[in-house]
Amino acid sequence: MTADEAAPGAREPAAREPAAREPAAREPGAREPAAREPAVREPAVHVTARAAPAHLAALTPHPGLDRFRPPARQLAALVDIAADPRGRVVVAETNGTLVGYVAFHPPTEVESWGADATGQLVELGAVEVAPGFRGQNIANRLLAASFADGGYDDAVVFATLYSWHYDLQRAGMSDLAYRRMLERLYRGAGLEVFPTTDEEVRSSAANALMARIGPRAPAAVVAEFHRLRKAQREPPPGAW
Numbered sequence: 001m002t003a004d005e006a007a008p009g010a011r012e013p014a015a016r017e018p019a020a021r022e023p024a025a026r027e028p029g030a031r032e033p034a035a036r037e038p039a040v041r042e043p044a045v046h047v048t049a050r051a052a053p054a055h056l057a058a059l060t061p062h063p064g065l066d067r068f069r070p071p072a073r074q075l076a077a078l079v080d081i082a083a084d085p086r087g088r089v090v091v092a093e094t095n096g097t098l099v100g101y102v103a104f105h106p107p108t109e110v111e112s113w114g115a116d117a118t119g120q121l122v123e124l125g126a127v128e129v130a131p132g133f134r135g136q137n138i139a140n141r142l143l144a145a146s147f148a149d150g151g152y153d154d155a156v157v158f159a160t161l162y163s164w165h166y167d168l169q170r171a172g173m174s175d176l177a178y179r180r181m182l183e184r185l186y187r188g189a190g191l192e193v194f195p196t197t198d199e200e201v202r203s204s205a206a207n208a209l210m211a212r213i214g215p216r217a218p219a220a221v222v223a224e225f226h227r228l229r230k231a232q233r234e235p236p237p238g239a240w
């Protein structure tokens, strides 16, 4: 389904009240008021909960979507994820421009999560909103749309938060503050923080493992998630 939808929690722009009163009569000799700028209405940002590959491929990536790869390459990667039967891309777009997305895919092979024996662990691989569109609730809308259809209620969706992905410069915050911001964002979508032995996650206090255990996730899938999050051996005391 590719129908555009305004996800729950979307804040619609407040409707402008028409001018209620006529302007007061000017004093003789008073200056002409400056002509009002015509009201510029920002085009709406639409969220599509499951973008078809062809839909994505027809969009122009916003030049600021460069956090993980150059925008054109990131779009190509998103088209591949959308074409994967176990992948999903939720998009935010305006006037044919991709301004934000969330990507879900099977666990990355190179990490211990790739050893998932159940095939029902899902990695929330990335969420990105173009800089000029941040702080407008778009990431919240994207994540709400991702879970609204219950499609992940029988799965465990996890996200590894790595500080080297954070856009600290543009956000103007410390890595720990950024982690707190992401935790709040993901908690809003039902993910929680879990301890893990994953060395990459543990390599910085600004990293975290978060996951949403779907309310109908089979016990074997939940058990596999817990097995994998503890799969790496604890480093011996005093080791690097």
Ligand SMILES: CC(C)(COP(=O)(O)OP(=O)(O)OC[C@H]1O[C@@H](n2cnc3c(N)ncnc32)[C@H](O)[C@@H]1OP(=O)(O)O)[C@@H](O)C(=O)NCCC(=O)NCCS
Residues within 6 Å of the ligand: 067, 125, 126, 127, 128, 129, 130, 133, 134, 135, 136, 137, 138, 139, 140, 141, 161, 165, 166, 167, 171, 181, 182, 184, 185, 188
């Ligand atoms: C993280 C990111 C996706 C947030 O997108 P966004 O559209 O600006 O987020 P929203 O406007 O929906 O806000 C989400 C929450 O974060 C908070 N937030 C967003 N930007 C913030 C900032 N600069 N300072 C403090 N809080 C901030 C919002 O207040 C909101 O919290 P609330 O729901 O409690 O009000 C965006 O900053 C981004 O693309 N960053 C680069 C990529 C990245 O870091 N991805 C995550 C790692 S994969």
